[in-house]
Amino acid sequence: MEILRYAIYRFGTMLLTLWVVSVLVFVIINLPPGDYLSNQIAELRASGQTAGVEKAEFLRREYALDKPLWQQYSIWIGFMPGPHGFSGLIQGNFGWSFEFDRPVAEIVGDSLWLTVLVNLAAVLFVYLVALPLGVLAAARSRTWVDYTSAFVGYLGLATPNFLLALILFYYGHRWFGLPIGGLMDPIYEGEPMSWEKVKSILIHLIVPTFVIGTSGASAMMQRLRANMLDELGKPYVETAIAKGMAPSRMLAKYPLRVAFNPFVADIGNLLPSMVSGSVLVSVVLGLQTIGPDLLQALKSQDMFLSAFILMFVALLTLIGTMISDVLLVLLDPRIRYEGRDA
Amino acid sequence: MSQLPDGRFVDDAPYDPQQSIRELERKDLDAPNWVLIWRKFKTHRLGLISGAFLLFCYLMLPFVGFIAPYGPNERQSEHLYSPPQGINLFHEGEFLGPFIYPMTSEANLETFQWEFEPDYENPMPLRFFCEGKSYRIAGLIEADTHLFCAPSAEVPFFLWGSDRLGRDVFSRILYGAQLSLTVGLIGITVSFVLGIFFGSVAGYFGGRIDWVINRVIEILRSLPELPLWLALSAAVPSNWSPVAVFFIISVILGILDWPGLARSVRAKFLSLREEEYVRAAEMMGASSGRVIRKHLLPNFMSHLIASATLSIPAMILGETALSFLGLGLRAPAVSWGVMLNDAQNLANIEIYWWTAIPMLPIVVVVLAFNFLGDGLRDSLDPYQQ
Numbered sequence: 001m002e003i004l005r006y007a008i009y010r011f012g013t014m015l016l017t018l019w020v021v022s023v024l025v026f027v028i029i030n031l032p033p034g035d036y037l038s039n040q041i042a043e044l045r046a047s048g049q050t051a052g053v054e055k056a057e058f059l060r061r062e063y064a065l066d067k068p069l070w071q072q073y074s075i076w077i078g079f080m081p082g083p084h085g086f087s088g089l090i091q092g093n094f095g096w097s098f099e100f101d102r103p104v105a106e107i108v109g110d111s112l113w114l115t116v117l118v119n120l121a122a123v124l125f126v127y128l129v130a131l132p133l134g135v136l137a138a139a140r141s142r143t144w145v146d147y148t149s150a151f152v153g154y155l156g157l158a159t160p161n162f163l164l165a166l167i168l169f170y171y172g173h174r175w176f177g178l179p180i181g182g183l184m185d186p187i188y189e190g191e192p193m194s195w196e197k198v199k200s201i202l203i204h205l206i207v208p209t210f211v212i213g214t215s216g217a218s219a220m221m222q223r224l225r226a227n228m229l230d231e232l233g234k235p236y237v238e239t240a241i242a243k244g245m246a247p248s249r250m251l252a253k254y255p256l257r258v259a260f261n262p263f264v265a266d267i268g269n270l271l272p273s274m275v276s277g278s279v280l281v282s283v284v285l286g287l288q289t290i291g292p293d294l295l296q297a298l299k300s301q302d303m304f305l306s307a308f309i310l311m312f313v314a315l316l317t318l319i320g321t322m323i324s325d326v327l328l329v330l331l332d333p334r335i336r337y338e339g340r341d342a
Numbered sequence: 343m344s345q346l347p348d349g350r351f352v353d354d355a356p357y358d359p360q361q362s363i364r365e366l367e368r369k370d371l372d373a374p375n376w377v378l379i380w381r382k383f384k385t386h387r388l389g390l391i392s393g394a395f396l397l398f399c400y401l402m403l404p405f406v407g408f409i410a411p412y413g414p415n416e417r418q419s420e421h422l423y424s425p426p427q428g429i430n431l432f433h434e435g436e437f438l439g440p441f442i443y444p445m446t447s448e449a450n451l452e453t454f455q456w457e458f459e460p461d462y463e464n465p466m467p468l469r470f471f472c473e474g475k476s477y478r479i480a481g482l483i484e485a486d487t488h489l490f491c492a493p494s495a496e497v498p499f500f501l502w503g504s505d506r507l508g509r510d511v512f513s514r515i516l517y518g519a520q521l522s523l524t525v526g527l528i529g530i531t532v533s534f535v536l537g538i539f540f541g542s543v544a545g546y547f548g549g550r551i552d553w554v555i556n557r558v559i560e561i562l563r564s565l566p567e568l569p570l571w572l573a574l575s576a577a578v579p580s581n582w583s584p585v586a587v588f589f590i591i592s593v594i595l596g597i598l599d600w601p602g603l604a605r606s607v608r609a610k611f612l613s614l615r616e617e618e619y620v621r622a623a624e625m626m627g628a629s630s631g632r633v634i635r636k637h638l639l640p641n642f643m644s645h646l647i648a649s650a651t652l653s654i655p656a657m658i659l660g661e662t663a664l665s666f667l668g669l670g671l672r673a674p675a676v677s678w679g680v681m682l683n684d685a686q687n688l689a690n691i692e693i694y695w696w697t698a699i700p701m702l703p704i705v706v707v708v709l710a711f712n713f714l715g716d717g718l719r720d721s722l723d724p725y726q727q
Contacts, residue, residue: 017561024561028570031577158708160659162666163682163701170688269563276568280663284686294569295667298576306573313569321564 007326014318018311021318022089025310026073029303036098036301037065062086063096063304076307089311095304099297104308108290112312114183114201115289118212118278119316121205123267125213126220126274131263133217134224139251141229153218161277162284165211169285172207179204183287208287212277216270224263231255265328268321275317379644382721389717392710399707403520407477410513411491411499414676416475418498418508421447423694424458426503426511433465440490441467444497455693466493503696505684514676515700521677523707525592525661526654532596534650537603542634544604545611556608559601567598571660575669584675591670595657603649610642644722652715655708662704678704 037060044052060066064075064082074080076095078088087093094104137146156164172178179185183204188197231237232255240250282291290309297306343351384390402409418424424447429440443460450457469491476486492499502511544555574594578587614620615638623633664670665679666686673680678700685691685698 017564020557020561021565025573028573028577031574033579154709154712155705158655158705158712160662160666160701160704162663163698163704166685166688166691166698170691272564272566275566279566279568279572280667283667295572295669298572298669301576310569310573313566314564317564317566 003326003329006329010322010325014322017318018315021314022077022311023073025307025314026076029307029310030069030072032301034301035065035303039301040098059096059098076304089308094308097297097302097305099300099302099305104305107305108293108309108312111288111290111293114287115278115282115291115312116316117201118183118205118208118282118287118289119275119320121209122212122216122274122278123271123320125209126216126267126270129213129217130220130224134221134263135228135251135256137221137225138228138232139247141225146225149221153221156214156218159214161211161215161280164214165207165281165284168207168211178207182285183208183289189288208278208281208285211281211285212274215277216274219270220263220266223266224259227259227262228255231258261328261332264324264331268324271317271320271324275313279313375644379721383717386717386720388713389720392713393717396707396710396714399519399523402516403523404480406516406520407479408485408487409489410510410516411474411488411501412510412513413475413477414514414517415509415674416513418504418510420508421445421458421498421500421504422456422506422508423697424456424498424500424504424508425694426696427460427500429468429501430465438465439467441465442493442499444493466497468493468499502699503694505681505694505697511681511696511699514681515678515703518676518678518681518700519703521588521671521675522658522661522679522704525588525595525677526657526711528589528592529595529599529657529660530650530654532593533599533603533653534646536596536600538607538639538646540600541604541607542611542639545608546615546630546634546638548612548615552608555604559605559608562598562601563605567660568663570598571595571664572667572669575664580672584671588671588675591661591664592657595660599653599657602653603646606649607642607646610645611638614638614641644718648715648718648722651711651718655711658704658708658711 037056041053041056041060044050044056061083063086064072067075071080074088075082075086076088078090078093081087088095094108096102097104097107100107133149137149140146169178183201184197185200185204188194188200234255237250237255240254241247245253278289279291279294281287282289283295286292290312294306294309294313296302297309344354345351383393407413424445427442427445429442431437431440433441442465443462444464444466445458446461447456447458449455470489471487472491473486474488474491476484478484498504498510500510500512502515504510505514540555540559544552571594574597575591578590582590620633620637623637628636661670661677662679662682665672665677666682668683671677671680681700682698685700691698
């Protein structure tokens with residue numbers, strides 16, 4: 001049950017990290033002078049609409065925005081009861097979006113799942129592409145296979161995500177008739193799940209997955225290739241070949257297994273940049289993930305909405321990293337359980 | 343070289359049996375580090391070319407006003423979205439020198455677009471070293487001579503087309519380079535200073551300080567950068583001057599980048615701290631700061647420079663992404679990201695594809711930095727074969 005203990009330990013550190021992140025997020029959100037409501041109040045005052053002012057004042061009190069910052073923080077996170085039963089994140093109350101005048105939970109709703117879906121698809125894509133290509137590039141090193149994959153990899157790393165998105169959308173639409181923009185056909189929006197809807201989402205996922213995954217896949221591929229090359233030079237490989245083992249079987253049975261661990265561990269390092277990428281790409285492609293909401297909320301200082309989304313994005317990465325850490329320990333019994341000094 | 347009767351060749355140079363046969367190697371061993379690094383770096387063709395290219399780009403920055411035919415925000419309101427024009431040399435088989443065919447514009451009343459058609463009857467030569475809008479060299483010396491200009495004020499010349507407001511894309515790319523390329527340098531300086539400071543403090547002192555710094559590094563590394571960049575740049579007041587915004591954006595890019603560097607600095611320190619020369623320096627009464635600066639850091643400064651080179655592209659891409667989303671630099675500042683802001687939607691790119699040209703310099707510069715960094719990393723340890 002060592003592994004269970006490690007998982008629990010890892011979970012604990014994740015919670016701790018999450019707490020620090022929440023402080024960080026709250027501070028950043030409160031950095032710009034003023035907030036949505038005081039801006040609105042000033043605006044309403046200027047135009048002489050007293051009714052609106054009262055409502056805004058009410059919201060300010062209701063969400064404890066007139067209190068000192070540390071109290072605002074504790075109420076938002078849920079360590080402290082807010083006025084009139086406003087409870088915080090821990091109790092599952094994500095707050096109120098002042099701009100849309102609706103609860104945050106209602107606004108983000110479906111897009112949370114779509115965000116997870118997009119990122120999962122991208123991670124899968126990274127593995128599916130990087131594994132065969134990396135092995136192939138190592139096994140056929142210094143041939144055109146190697147050079148082509150290295151070249152494509154470098155291009156993938158150097159092209160800004162959003163440009164790649166625009167280009168792929170354009171040609172994807174032109175040559176393959178792939179749909180442009182969004183994560184599903186507009187007719188399915190707000191509809192309950194059905195096969196048709198799933199199919200529509202899958203087709204719409206192709207381009208975003210490709211775009212978000214490319215830079216990760218090329219980084220991963222180069223890493224795997226380097227690891228494989230290290231292993232391929234070792235005597236045991238020579239022995240296996242000398243004994244007449246089929247090359248493909250030999251590759252899969254020995255060097256790949258050794259080179260595989262960093263491959264799993266690396267997803268933890270890649271995940272933050274991939275989630276970043278998904279936010280950016282979502283904005284450009286108009287995907288119904290939380291990316292566009294975040295941008296909008298940040299621009300209008302809609303603090304509860306942006307803070308919640310930032311927290312969610314952080315949580316997503318932290319969980320991903322945790323899973324990859326635990327998986328790594330499962331895969332490689334040599335790793336100490338006390339924590340990984342990678 | 344002379345040939346002996348038995349057919350052997352013998353060198354005519356006097357033979358000195360006292361001379362050490364290891365002299366040549368000795369010279370090699372005594373060569374300063376940078377000579378060895380340079381010698382090895384030279385063999386890395388791609389890195390060398392990239393380095394030269396980047397050097398050229400950065401040296402060009404103060405003189406963009408001279409190379410660009412127009413100012414960054416100079417408008418030709420009669421020529422909105424004018425397509426790129428080629429420079430021709432031969433007109434109907436006759437050599438004319440560099441000239442262009444002027445564009446005639448016509449409004450299409452069905453699509454409500456301006457349609458441009460080159461006028462092949464009427465070649466007009468480009469002017470060189472001509473007077474145009476005044477600019478400042480390196481922001482100091484005022485000048486108004488341009489490398490080349492349009493044939494006349496009425497006939498503009500857009501090498502890479504003009505944008506939504508009739509501004510020359512080519513000139514804007516040159517001016518944009520000033521900001522886009524320096525963002526990376528400022529950002530990396532911030533990240534370098536922070537990374538070395540925290541990394542060396544953590545590695546040298548160890549104990550509780552190390553634990554705290556290490557946790558901070560871990561937390562920062564596990565967070566997605568872009569949303570935090572977005573949040574931080576959204577906090578920049580919109581009434582700041584473009585220059586101030588530019589500086590603060592570069593600092594923001596640097597602030598989130600240091601953990602990676604700090605971690606490698608820390609790892610190096612942990613292994614070097616136990617070396618005898620460190621102990622000796624400490625016993626002779628050197629302060630911690632001196633030991634860190636004089637005895638420890640020089641050991642892997644070159645390694646740090648290589649990794650810094652490799653993280654500049656991330657900053658350039660970061661600035662581009664932020665400006666593209668409208669949270670980074672804002673007009674009237676010109677950067678490649680700001681320019682791409684115009685190319686945000688697909689329809690625009692399809693009709694006016696030249697508005698997406700700024701992506702080319704981005705890709706090229708980022709690739710060049712990657713190759714240069716790879717080359718540096720490979721050649722840093724000259725004693726290693």
